[in-house]
Every structure is written in structure tokens, then in C-alpha cells.
Amino acid sequence: MNKTIKYSILIVLLFTLLLPTSATAATSQQPVITLDGRIFHTPDGEPAPYINNDKRTMGSLRLVGQALGVENKHIQWDNANQTATLARGSNKVQVTIGKKNILVNGKSVTMDTVAEMKQGRVFIPVRFIAQGLGVTIQYNSANGYLNLYTKKMEDVSMDNFEDYGMK
Numbered sequence: 456m457n458k459t460i461k462y463s464i465l466i467v468l469l470f471t472l473l474l475p476t477s478a479t480a481a482t483s484q485q486p487v488i489t490l491d492g493r494i495f496h497t498p499d500g501e502p503a504p505y506i507n508n509d510k511r512t513m514g515s516l517r518l519v520g521q522a523l524g525v526e527n528k529h530i531q532w533d534n535a536n537q538t539a540t541l542a543r544g545s546n547k548v549q550v551t552i553g554k555k556n557i558l559v560n561g562k563s564v565t566m567d568t569v570a571e572m573k574q575g576r577v578f579i580p581v582r583f584i585a586q587g588l589g590v591t592i593q594y595n596s597a598n599g600y601l602n603l604y605t606k607k608m609e610d611v612s613m614d615n616f617e618d619y620g621m622k
Contacts, residue, residue, distance in 0.1 A: 486512040488581060489602045490522055502574040504581060509568040512601050514581040516541060516550060523588050523605055532577075539577045541588070548587035550579050559587040 485503050488495040497503040497518065504514040517530055520541045529542040537552040549558040550570045556563050557570070557579065564587070570579045581601060585592040591604040 486581075487598075487600045488512070488514070489600055491603070491605055495522060495603075502576050502578075505578075507568060507571070507578075511568045511580040512582070513568075513571065513573075513578040514584060515576040515578055516548075516584060517576060519581055519584045520588065523585065523590055523603065525588065537572075543588040546587060546589045548584065550577055552577060557583060557587065559583075 486506055488504060501518050502515055504512055504519075507513050516539050520530055520543070521527065523543060525541050525543045531540045532538075533540070538549055540547065540549045542548075545560075547558075547560055551557075552570050552572050555566050555569050557566060558564070564583065566580055566583050568580060570577060572578070581603070582592055585603050593602045593604075594600075595602060
């Protein structure tokens with residue numbers, strides 16, 4: 456009986472120690488993002504996109520913005536207000552660290568997670584960066600890819616896709 460209690464306590468302790476490690480590994484995986492049909496690779500020295508605790512694909516506002524065609528001169532940082540602004544064509548996105556609301560063309564949009572600062576960069580869900588800049592975004596549930604389209608989509612199979620485009 457004494458051995459049974461010791462083994463039970465040992466098993467409970469092992470499970471307690473293993474659970475946080477598994478949860479951390481699941482949320483720190485690097486997502487696969489495609490841009491106009493090609494896999495996007497993070498340049499050396501830049502923080503890579505990641506999946507946060509809310510299970511959202513987070514991307515650096517500057518890195519993703521530039522990949523989507525935003526020129527560096529159209530990306531601004533207001534340190535006093537902790538707000539980043541970027542513009543692509545007629546679309547403008549403003550993001551404040553720690554907030555769920557962003558401004559897209561002057562209208563408030565509520566995200567399902569907050570903007571974060573990581574490695575000196577502003578991170579928000581890639582979905583909201585892309586949508587705010589007028590880019591089509593789709594999630595392929597079959598392979599887990601997040602697909603971004605900066606050009607008009609033609610001949611794209613919609614099988615196994617969930618459409619996240621702005622309506």
C-alpha cells in the first residue's frame with residue numbers, strides 16, 4: 456500500500472511537470488505562411504511568425520507589411536503612444552501595443568487577441584495585418600497553411616479553405 460501511494464504521487468508529479476512543457480511546445484510552433492503561392496521565409500535576423508497562446512498566427516507588423524508590399528517609408532512608430540502605423544495603397548492600419556482594437560482606414564476593428572511587443576517588434580495576428588492592407592487571406596485546414604494573396608485570385612481551388620476575407 457505504501458508503494459502504491461508513492462507511485463501515485465510520482466505519476467501525478469510527472470504529469471504536472473510535463474503538461475506545461477507540452478502546452479508551451481504547441482503554442483511556440485512556427486506557422487507556415489504562403490505569399491502569392493510561395494512559402495514565405497523569414498529573413499535572417501528577423502523574428503519569425505509564431506502561434507500565440509490564443510492560437511493566433513502572430514507576425515511582425517513591419518516584416519509582414521513589407522512582404523505585402525508596404526514600403527519602409529510607409530511604416531511609422533509612435534513610441535510615446537506605443538502605436539505603429541502602416542499604409543499600402545489607400546489602406547492604413549494603426550496598432551497599439553496591448554490593445555485588442557486596431558484602426559483600419561479610421562474604423563475600429565476588434566482582434567481576438569492583443570498586439571504584442573517581441574524582440575523589439577510589434578506583433579499582431581497576420582490575418583488582421585493582411586485584411587487591413589486589403590490582402591486576401593485564407594486558411595487551408597488540410598495542411599495548416601495561412602495563404603496570403605496580394606494579387607487577384609484566379610484559378611485558386613477553394614477546397615479545404617476557410618475564407619477569412621473582409622466582407
